[in-house]
Amino acid sequence: xxxxxxxxxxxxKVILDIYMPIIYSIGLFIAILFIGSLLLxxxxxxxxxxxxxxxxxxxxxNPKQAGMLPAIYGTIWTVGISTLISLPIGIATAIYLNExxxxxxxxxxxQINLNSLAGVPSVIFGVVGLGFLSYxxxxxxxxxxxxxxxxxxxxxxxxxxxxEALKAVPDDLRLGGYALGATRWxxxxxxxxxxxxxxxxxxxxxATSRAIGEAAPILIIxxxxxxxxxxxxxxxxxxxxxxxxxxxxxxxxxxxxELASAGIILLLLxxxxxxxATIYLRYRLSKRR
Amino acid sequence: xxxxxxxxxxxxxxxxxxxxxxxxxKVKNLSVYYRKRLAxxxxxxxxxxNKITAIIGPSGCGKSTLLRSINRxxxxxxxxxxxxxxxxxxxxxxxxxxxxxxxxxxxxMVFQRPNPFPMSIYDNVAFGVRINRLAKDREELxxxxxxxxxxxxxxxxxxxxxxxxxxxxxGGQQQRLCIARALAINPKVLLLDEPTVSLDPVSTxxxxxxxxxLKSELTIIIVTHNMLQAARVSDFTAVMMPNEKxxxxxxxxxxxxxxxxxxxxxxxxxxxxGRVG
Numbered sequence: 001x002x003x004x005x006x007x008x009x010x011x012x013k014v015i016l017d018i019y020m021p022i023i024y025s026i027g028l029f030i031a032i033l034f035i036g037s038l039l040l041x042x043x044x045x046x047x048x049x050x051x052x053x054x055x056x057x058x059x060x061x062n063p064k065q066a067g068m069l070p071a072i073y074g075t076i077w078t079v080g081i082s083t084l085i086s087l088p089i090g091i092a093t094a095i096y097l098n099e100x101x102x103x104x105x106x107x108x109x110x111q112i113n114l115n116s117l118a119g120v121p122s123v124i125f126g127v128v129g130l131g132f133l134s135y136x137x138x139x140x141x142x143x144x145x146x147x148x149x150x151x152x153x154x155x156x157x158x159x160x161x162x163x164e165a166l167k168a169v170p171d172d173l174r175l176g177g178y179a180l181g182a183t184r185w186x187x188x189x190x191x192x193x194x195x196x197x198x199x200x201x202x203x204x205x206x207a208t209s210r211a212i213g214e215a216a217p218i219l220i221i222x223x224x225x226x227x228x229x230x231x232x233x234x235x236x237x238x239x240x241x242x243x244x245x246x247x248x249x250x251x252x253x254x255x256x257x258e259l260a261s262a263g264i265i266l267l268l269l270x271x272x273x274x275x276x277a278t279i280y281l282r283y284r285l286s287k288r289r
Numbered sequence: 290x291x292x293x294x295x296x297x298x299x300x301x302x303x304x305x306x307x308x309x310x311x312x313x314x315k316v317k318n319l320s321v322y323y324r325k326r327l328a329x330x331x332x333x334x335x336x337x338x339n340k341i342t343a344i345i346g347p348s349g350c351g352k353s354t355l356l357r358s359i360n361r362x363x364x365x366x367x368x369x370x371x372x373x374x375x376x377x378x379x380x381x382x383x384x385x386x387x388x389x390x391x392x393x394x395x396x397x398m399v400f401q402r403p404n405p406f407p408m409s410i411y412d413n414v415a416f417g418v419r420i421n422r423l424a425k426d427r428e429e430l431x432x433x434x435x436x437x438x439x440x441x442x443x444x445x446x447x448x449x450x451x452x453x454x455x456x457x458x459x460g461g462q463q464q465r466l467c468i469a470r471a472l473a474i475n476p477k478v479l480l481l482d483e484p485t486v487s488l489d490p491v492s493t494x495x496x497x498x499x500x501x502x503l504k505s506e507l508t509i510i511i512v513t514h515n516m517l518q519a520a521r522v523s524d525f526t527a528v529m530m531p532n533e534k535x536x537x538x539x540x541x542x543x544x545x546x547x548x549x550x551x552x553x554x555x556x557x558x559x560x561x562x563g564r565v566g
Binding site: 172178186 | 360391392393397399406407408416417421467470474
């Protein structure tokens, strides 16, 4: 009897072992199919419109001449300033939470809040930015407002990834520092931060790539404006790359939609570049250890 | 390997200098709580200057807790409460006027697993010198780093590659680097918490030999699981044992030879012969 039971069990296990990978791979297959067809569509419609003029020309009602130069500048300005805001605040928050606040409850409370902040739809950030920063504080529909909104949008990402980086620093190292008569700040500055920095940067670059792709909050703040000037100060009006693409896609002419596809390819290349930088940093980090 | 010779040397040295049993660290009525759980209770012990004292006992007997109380590392554990007194050269290190950071600069510590900092060999040793501002200029710093590495018997192996990352050293070398790092700030006492538990026998032997040489300069207290190690390196041995409530207590303390050959407490005898722990 025992032998038969064993045989049945084994057969069931064998069957499961064969079919489970197939079932799981269906999910992967669907995802690849979806993303693949999107990429294919964009490449087919947009590849022939890729040109230097796309990067260097101003937008125009003539699709043959239209480019996205002001949008590229707008993206560089907003993402740059927002990184300058979110990086110090996020890293400082993470250092406080992980290295200073002894209260476990405060830490988990703040972490829950950070995570729910990350779950708030980005449009809400745009609305708050427009209402409070642009109108109440009178900053206008400017680059500065867009940057601040993007900064707060990416802040949870920066904070959480910095927190993970600090947690990954073994306590042995901190104890080693204390045993030599180092103060907490000396340990953070000379031992913990240098060790955690590559991983912090990794998270920050990922946050930056999210900021680059954001269209919704910028649409609220900037409006769908036709910008014909390169912004020169943080108080100028602006547009960003995803917004320019949105503008082109909503035009009736086919040529504009092709132009949008070419722009999407550019945006994707930029994101791939940033992700590659992330992978490279991680590689350097693992080599140093 | 070679201990016999060292031991003889030591005996000669003792005869020449005469035995001076000066109390360096005195622990008085020391109890440590983690939250409300009593970890060690009412420990009284005197550690003698320029001697190696081994603290042995089964897991969970509070050896490490006692060790960490001596340089106030327990302060870093949230919810740890230390009751009682620890005197270093007659000064109560738990006195309100004493800065725990300063205590740790005088009483060095080496941990179970080698924990070099993620930086070069040189910077590892220079770290303590720099933060405690013990060197006026680069020249003096270089000298202190070299001295410390020599004392830790690591200089010859690393003198040509001081700029390489400390993680490229072997485990045994890393642990000697940690000893060098501790020695670089000229501590009066060196605490070692099972320093060879993660090392191979050859590296272990090197570190034991090293401790022998170092005791002419400082007082050494070593926690170890390895009774043979305690017998090999220490002058005095303290045996700790959890009582029926699992609270760590000191059950025996005396010259190592006596503790191992003629223990006063039956539990010590049982532990040493491998029947407990």
